[in-house]
Amino acid sequence: MVLIILTPIGIFLPMAFDAGDAWGEWSADTVESLIGYVPEGLQKYSDTYQAPIADYSMNADDPSLGNQSGYYILSGLIGAALTLGVTWLLSKMIIRK
Amino acid sequence: MHIPDGYLGPETYIPLMGAFVAAAAVAVVKVKKEVAAKNIPYLGMAAAFSFIIMMFNLPIPGGTTGHAVGAAVIAILLGPWATVMAVSVALIIQALIFGDGGITAIGANCFNMAVFMPFVAYWIFKMFRMKSEKPRRIFFAAFAAGYISLVLTAVLTAVEFGIQPLIATAADGKALYCPYDLSIAIPAMAIEHLVLFGVAEGLVTAFVVRYFFNHDRENIYAMQKGKRHE
Numbered sequence: 001m002v003l004i005i006l007t008p009i010g011i012f013l014p015m016a017f018d019a020g021d022a023w024g025e026w027s028a029d030t031v032e033s034l035i036g037y038v039p040e041g042l043q044k045y046s047d048t049y050q051a052p053i054a055d056y057s058m059n060a061d062d063p064s065l066g067n068q069s070g071y072y073i074l075s076g077l078i079g080a081a082l083t084l085g086v087t088w089l090l091s092k093m094i095i096r097k
Numbered sequence: 098m099h100i101p102d103g104y105l106g107p108e109t110y111i112p113l114m115g116a117f118v119a120a121a122a123v124a125v126v127k128v129k130k131e132v133a134a135k136n137i138p139y140l141g142m143a144a145a146f147s148f149i150i151m152m153f154n155l156p157i158p159g160g161t162t163g164h165a166v167g168a169a170v171i172a173i174l175l176g177p178w179a180t181v182m183a184v185s186v187a188l189i190i191q192a193l194i195f196g197d198g199g200i201t202a203i204g205a206n207c208f209n210m211a212v213f214m215p216f217v218a219y220w221i222f223k224m225f226r227m228k229s230e231k232p233r234r235i236f237f238a239a240f241a242a243g244y245i246s247l248v249l250t251a252v253l254t255a256v257e258f259g260i261q262p263l264i265a266t267a268a269d270g271k272a273l274y275c276p277y278d279l280s281i282a283i284p285a286m287a288i289e290h291l292v293l294f295g296v297a298e299g300l301v302t303a304f305v306v307r308y309f310f311n312h313d314r315e316n317i318y319a320m321q322k323g324k325r326h327e
Binding site for chain 1: 134144183
């Protein structure tokens with residue numbers, strides 16, 4: 001629980017130290033600015049799937065850092081609860097017999 | 098370390114998906130055999146812990162970000178096969194719900210962080226611990242397990258990125274998928290994990306293992322006596 005509330009550190013620290021995306025996790029636009037073009041396969045695959053809560057944010061356009069922290073905590077709660085629930089159910093199904 | 102869609106071609110992500118599915122099938126059999134029903138809640142909590150720890154993005158000032166995975170500590174406490182299950186669930190939910198890691202790359206990401214990493218961590222812990230019961234030795238072995246396993250997983254991921262230009266290029270010589278080759282990908286991934294993210298994984302592993310060693314040492318999978326996995 002404490003960990004979930006602290007998760008916005010995961011947004012603040014990178015911002016404070018001016019750090020960008022993780023290596024190899026750039027968007028197609030960022031790749032274009034790095035090497036001058038977007039590789040064809042990358043372009044093709046990169047928008048095949050739209051995640052419901054992309055980048056752990058319910059509203060990526062919201063400029064407020066406070067709101068983004070809130071979204072991040074909420075995403076942490078949803079994600080942790082889902083992960084716990086799914087793992088629990090799965091292991092119950094596996095271990096029962 | 099979550100490979101997005103479009104960075105790996107099908108020549109890479111399909112075999113890795115196959116390797117992951119095979120490992121997951123074995124994990125189901127192993128979990129059924131060696132995880133007691135009373136440990137089911139711990140398995141769930143371990144998976145949630147891994148999910149959360151991956152949200153703590155640490156910055157390389159002016160450069161990139163990265164994070165610990167938590168797979169090393171779970172492998173020591175609950176065993177590598179249980180870790181395959183717990184961390185895979187976390188990674189699949191990250192990909193499906195939060196777009197962290199690609200859909201086509203689910204197999205690759207799960208193979209790297211949920212199969213390769215826990216086994217490396219588990220073996221390193223056993224190798225460095227050498228059946229010692231000394232708290233300092235165990236702390237050190239746990240740190241080494243976390244540190245080395247995350248760095249090696251980063252290198253494996255870098256190899257998957259770096260072989261893309263060798264496997265597939267467009268007719269005009271431009272890259273189709275990840276544009277950087279091994280000579281760029283490996284140093285980039287290895288250095289950032291050696292300097293920062295590996296240390297984070299090592300410290301998390303060492304402190305959590307120390308806590309369980311002091312409070313509940315009979316239940317540490319990698320230290321159970323009389324079983325073949327000691």
